[in-house]
Amino acid sequence: MPELPEITVIAKQMDKEVRGKRIADIEAKQPKNLNMPVAQFVKAAKGKTIKSVSSHGKWLFVKLDPRYLLFINLGMGAELLSFTQKQKLPEKYHFKLTFTDKTGFTAHFWWFGYIHLIPEKELAKHKMASQLGISPMQEEFTLERFKRTLLGKKTGIKSFLLDQKNVAGIGNVYIQDILFKARLHPNRKIPSLSEEEINALYEAIRDVLGRSIKAGGAAFEVDFYGHKGKFTATDFLVGYKAGKPCPECNTPIEKIRTGTTASYICPKCQKLE
Template sequence: MPELPEVETIRRTLAIHVTDLMIKNITLIWPTAVCGWEGKAFEDLVIGRRIIGIDRRGKYLLIRLDEEITLIAHMRMTGRLNYYADHQEPEKHTHVVFTLEQGEVHFSDVRKFGRIQALPTPLSVSESSLRKLGPEPLEHEFTPAVLKDRFGTKKVSLKAALLDQHVLAGMGNIYVDESLFQAGISPERRVDTLSEEEISKLHQAIQTVLQAGIDAQGTSFRDYRDANGEKGWFEQALQVYGRGGEPCQVCGQTLERLRLAGRTTVYCPRCQK
């Protein structure tokens, strides 16, 4: 599933191509992939409107159109938004084609979990899943004190808490494992046992790892590609994720794999206390 660094990379690479362009037509190959608003068809809300910018909130893309319409796109497990300068025949798993003044944007999704919703911009937070999201981990307002406050008195594992989008927006399995390794804290630790120093280390690790992921344009194991169809290369920097049974690159201890919060988790039992 694309996480914050992947979605941010899609935002940046897509915005370069489509900002200020009008959406001239929409082809719905699998209509369930989109959702309109209060009885208004998706196409009626979108066709003829100009793309004025693209924002990101957690793992969601917010494609801003003129006349106060926003498209909220969630990639889920395998969704992609690809830009093509010329006409491109839809691939097997392409569900929506946006024809622009210049080029096309294809929304494809092998698993068919991704969705694009159109709704009035003033309601894009209050009437969507965005209203429940936690803070953005790369904003200046996100401090160790904020992280502590978001944890509250939860009695769950750190892995479960950091995967919870209500606690912190944008984190997923890859970057949670990597952040906990960099902070030197076990994913099994209960949130309410962390010291002030550990919270501070974790806060710094989260920001460092996410920024490194963005700088590498994300992690591409299987489905993820940016808007140009290019892979990210953060996989080359992974310390623990996907490396269960291999030696730790810091201490040489065999990395252990376990199941936490319903997700496979990899950590170093020596480096992460």
């Protein structure tokens, strides 16, 4: 599943390639990915120009002119790929958007995904995008802002961070190393965290996600050009390394069940206190 690093990379590439282009046509083979009937979607989108592409958490925000927003979420996995006039299209795709210059992009979802179009003034009414928490790579994601987000919460720290209404963009891939760097067990309750641990967690979030962004995202995902990221299995500290030695103390890394998700921890460095 693409998480914040991969979506950040794709957004920057999309903004470079499609900004200023005018939508000529849309093909939608999977109506359930859309938030309105296909014919209505196509009619509303055709003729509009791309103003910018940005990201927020795991969502792509495409601003259109006149004032519309195109939201794209790649769900549990997808390929969002650009194409040129001379390029052969992918064999499989659920969505294709073509510009007047014959370039465009396709989307192929492994399981589910969303491509929603709404008037800009109705952003607050979009049930998913309007409820997103702050994105960790935003300038507004300061330590003080993070502390306020945690204030009064009583849940476990992992489930809190995975809830997109609290912090947008972190999934079960990068949460492993984030918690390890902060030396926190995934089931630690928020009220039990010291100020020093919260500071360490904040720095870990920024560091782990930032390193993957610089590497172009995870190696098992592809960017807007179809290139794989360079954040490989060797770059993970404990994530998906059950039985391997902890990079800090050499204790074997354990895979445990935390709610509905799996977690990888060092039982010595990440004690449940």
